[in-house]
Amino acid sequence: MFEYHGWITVRETAANDDDEARLRQIVDELRRHIAQMDSPYLLDLRWMNGEPFIHLGGSSNHRSSPDVAELFEHVAVVAPGSYGLLHFHDDEEPDRENEIQVLRLVRGTVTQHREALLSPYIPTVEDPFTG
Numbered sequence: 001m002f003e004y005h006g007w008i009t010v011r012e013t014a015a016n017d018d019d020e021a022r023l024r025q026i027v028d029e030l031r032r033h034i035a036q037m038d039s040p041y042l043l044d045l046r047w048m049n050g051e052p053f054i055h056l057g058g059s060s061n062h063r064s065s066p067d068v069a070e071l072f073e074h075v076a077v078v079a080p081g082s083y084g085l086l087h088f089h090d091d092e093e094p095d096r097e098n099e100i101q102v103l104r105l106v107r108g109t110v111t112q113h114r115e116a117l118l119s120p121y122i123p124t125v126e127d128p129f130t131g
Helices: 020-037 070-076
Strands: 002-009 042-048 049-062 082-091 101-106 109-115
Touching: 002 070, 020 042, 020 070, 020 101, 049 070, 070 082, 070 101, 070 109
Parallel strands: none
Antiparallel strands: 002 049, 002 082, 042 049, 082 101, 101 109
8 A cells, every 4th residue: 555645835946935927837837747647636736825735645556656756756846946745655665664754845856754753654553463
C-alpha cells in the first residue's frame, strides 16, 4: 500500500512578492498538470485568501498511481518559491517499509526524510502482526 497526505503553498519566488499575473499563469499551468494526473484521490488546487494551495491525499495499491512525488518535483521547477510537505508510507519500499517518509519542498528543491514522530510504523502506528 502507498498512503500519502500533503500540501504545497504555491509561490513564484521565495521573496513573497510574486507578480499576480505571473502567479496566475503558473497556477493555470499547474491546474493543467494536475488534470492530466487523473487521480481518483484528493488532489485539489485552489486559491485561499489570495494565495494558491495544493492539497493531496490518498491510498493506492502501488506508489506509481498517481505519481505524487513527481508533482512535488514539477512544482519545484515551475514555482521555485513554493514550499510544502508530503508524508507517505510505502510498504513496498525496501529498507523503508516500516517508516513514514516525508518529501520536503522548499526553494526549488525536493528532499526525502524519515518522519521521526510516526516511525517506526510498527509498533508506533500499528500493532505487530501476531497471527
